[in-house]
Amino acid sequence: MTQRRPHLLGASGLPWILPAVAVLLALSIYPLIYAVKVSLTGPGGAFTFANFARLAGDRVFAAAGVQTLVLTIAALIIEFTLGLALALLIDSLARAKSFFRAGLLIPMLLPPVVAAVAWRLIFNPQFGVLNGTLRELGLNTASLLWTGGDRSALASVILVDVWEWTPFLFLLLSAGLQAIPPEPVEAARIDGAGAWQIFRDVTLPLLRPVILLALLLRAMDLVRIFDQIFILTQGGPGTATETVSLYIYRTAFRFSNFGYAAAMSFVLLAATMVFARGLAQIMRPRTAGVR
Amino acid sequence: MKAVLRYLAAVAALMAALAPVYWLVTISLKREIDQFAYPPRWIGFAPTLQHYVEAFGSGSFGMYFTNSVLLAAMSTVAALLIGVPAAYGLTRFEWPRDWNNRIADWILSTRMLPPIVTIVPLFLMLREMHLINSLLGLAIVYTGFNLPFVVWMMRGFFAEVPREIEEAAMLDGESRVGALMRIVLPLVKPGLAATAVFCLVVAWNEFLFALILTQTNAAMTLPVGIASRVTQYEIKWGAMSAAGVVAMLPVLVFATAVQKYLVRGLSLGAVKG
Numbered sequence A: 001m002t003q004r005r006p007h008l009l010g011a012s013g014l015p016w017i018l019p020a021v022a023v024l025l026a027l028s029i030y031p032l033i034y035a036v037k038v039s040l041t042g043p044g045g046a047f048t049f050a051n052f053a054r055l056a057g058d059r060v061f062a063a064a065g066v067q068t069l070v071l072t073i074a075a076l077i078i079e080f081t082l083g084l085a086l087a088l089l090i091d092s093l094a095r096a097k098s099f100f101r102a103g104l105l106i107p108m109l110l111p112p113v114v115a116a117v118a119w120r121l122i123f124n125p126q127f128g129v130l131n132g133t134l135r136e137l138g139l140n141t142a143s144l145l146w147t148g149g150d151r152s153a154l155a156s157v158i159l160v161d162v163w164e165w166t167p168f169l170f171l172l173l174s175a176g177l178q179a180i181p182p183e184p185v186e187a188a189r190i191d192g193a194g195a196w197q198i199f200r201d202v203t204l205p206l207l208r209p210v211i212l213l214a215l216l217l218r219a220m221d222l223v224r225i226f227d228q229i230f231i232l233t234q235g236g237p238g239t240a241t242e243t244v245s246l247y248i249y250r251t252a253f254r255f256s257n258f259g260y261a262a263a264m265s266f267v268l269l270a271a272t273m274v275f276a277r278g279l280a281q282i283m284r285p286r287t288a289g290v291r
Numbered sequence B: 001m002k003a004v005l006r007y008l009a010a011v012a013a014l015m016a017a018l019a020p021v022y023w024l025v026t027i028s029l030k031r032e033i034d035q036f037a038y039p040p041r042w043i044g045f046a047p048t049l050q051h052y053v054e055a056f057g058s059g060s061f062g063m064y065f066t067n068s069v070l071l072a073a074m075s076t077v078a079a080l081l082i083g084v085p086a087a088y089g090l091t092r093f094e095w096p097r098d099w100n101n102r103i104a105d106w107i108l109s110t111r112m113l114p115p116i117v118t119i120v121p122l123f124l125m126l127r128e129m130h131l132i133n134s135l136l137g138l139a140i141v142y143t144g145f146n147l148p149f150v151v152w153m154m155r156g157f158f159a160e161v162p163r164e165i166e167e168a169a170m171l172d173g174e175s176r177v178g179a180l181m182r183i184v185l186p187l188v189k190p191g192l193a194a195t196a197v198f199c200l201v202v203a204w205n206e207f208l209f210a211l212i213l214t215q216t217n218a219a220m221t222l223p224v225g226i227a228s229r230v231t232q233y234e235i236k237w238g239a240m241s242a243a244g245v246v247a248m249l250p251v252l253v254f255a256t257a258v259q260k261y262l263v264r265g266l267s268l269g270a271v272k273g
Helices: A014-039 A050-057 A059-092 A097-109 A112-123 A129-136 A153-179 A182-190 A195-223 A227-232 A244-253 A258-286 B002-029 B050-058 B061-092 B096-111 B115-128 B135-159 B163-171 B176-187 B189-205 B208-213 B222-230 B237-257 B259-266
Strands: none
Touching: A014 A258, A014 B061, A014 B096, A014 B115, A014 B135, A050 A258, A059 A097, A059 A153, A059 A195, A059 A244, A059 B002, A097 A153, A097 B002, A097 B237, A112 A129, A112 A153, A112 A227, A112 B002, A112 B222, A112 B237, A153 A195, A153 A227, A153 B002, A153 B259, A182 A195, A195 A258, A227 A244, A227 B222, A244 A258, A244 B115, A244 B208, A258 B096, A258 B115, B002 B050, B002 B237, B050 B061, B050 B237, B061 B096, B061 B135, B061 B176, B061 B189, B061 B222, B061 B237, B096 B135, B115 B135, B115 B208, B135 B189, B135 B208, B135 B259, B163 B176, B176 B189, B189 B237, B189 B259, B208 B222, B222 B237, B237 B259
């Protein structure tokens, strides 16, 4: 009789995963349930829908939602375009590729708080280096308030995010480009396709899974953006850069209205789940080999 | 000619990426009169270490630094101790009806929860347990935050080790745990190290949880300490920049160490890079 394969010998993986499942139940699922309870509890401890009803009429929340959406979409488009251009550019260099790659990644690696502090130094209208340099070049900077201006604050925040996270798109797209087998590109070239045609009809379709993955990961992070804005503008001036995360933070930890904060956070959760579903679908087939 | 233009474009991009970091470093090294001089001094100033001395000598940044180190270390060790066995369990056993993949998906989904969603209940829960303003409380939260990441990364690394290797060891009399410790873990050591480094960096850089769960000097982390100075009325830019430079150095060192796995880690294991 042949010996049975050891992994079939009374093998249950359950004990191995139980601690992890228990920790995640305690730190993710239980808090979610707790949040539902908090959001449905009124001041006297009575059951209430008031927190959710209030959402519909809250204009600050609506503005924060719109701003979060604008920021997410604008940053995604710019970061993707720049990231792809950079990936193609660096990929086309004959030498020093890894030098440029390592250097270009640095903004993304910094603690977000530190990156934002650097930009506060740069943006300051009076003594910041940005206006200082522009003035040196002979420009009138009196009206350039950057994060301090009603109309320019959101754009300035987007600028910082583009600086900080274009490297992420660049890195993933670079990896995607390197993984493309040379044969289809060669074949297209032999068939007489031009550089643009090869890019559009061969490279881009082959990059598609990586592009989707990168965009979804980034989108999920953008809708919850907090750190940079907290340092740069605290949501101001006025509510010009108020985002959903920031408003929830203020509601809970400045005004101690935990119920309403929890209710709002479920809106953010719903938005995240849209992206998460898409992500799960992309990640699934890639790990199908894992058994 | 075209090649020259390409290099010029690449150099310009690199300068755009590095200029803000460079500026922060110069501010941390400049005397106060040079910091905001006009025209801006990119080079040619008399460097001083006075801001580093101020921030870490007499100031509280030394304590914040220690807190950040302890916190990153504690939460990383805990996440690995709990997450590595889970990853092993999900890759190496027969699971009925695809349950291993279902559980893995669920684990990943907990990672995707926006922190602001769980922070309100976690704050209330930890307050009841008197774990606010305590490194332990924050370490527990970070462990839960890094755990899904560890499971997903290590699942990928374990899957790359042929099962036959440990089966052979077990036929030779090794126990399951013995085979894991003596055969499999050494084989995935680079992956394990990279996973640990990612956990360290995430804990080191994290801000929102730390901001809410630590409000006293004794428990604050470096990012929170820096942030608390920015929101003050009079900002000491020198000391703050010095603290910022110190906060970013370990991350840059670590990132260089795991360069090979950077893509894999940032894509939660989805892109092998």
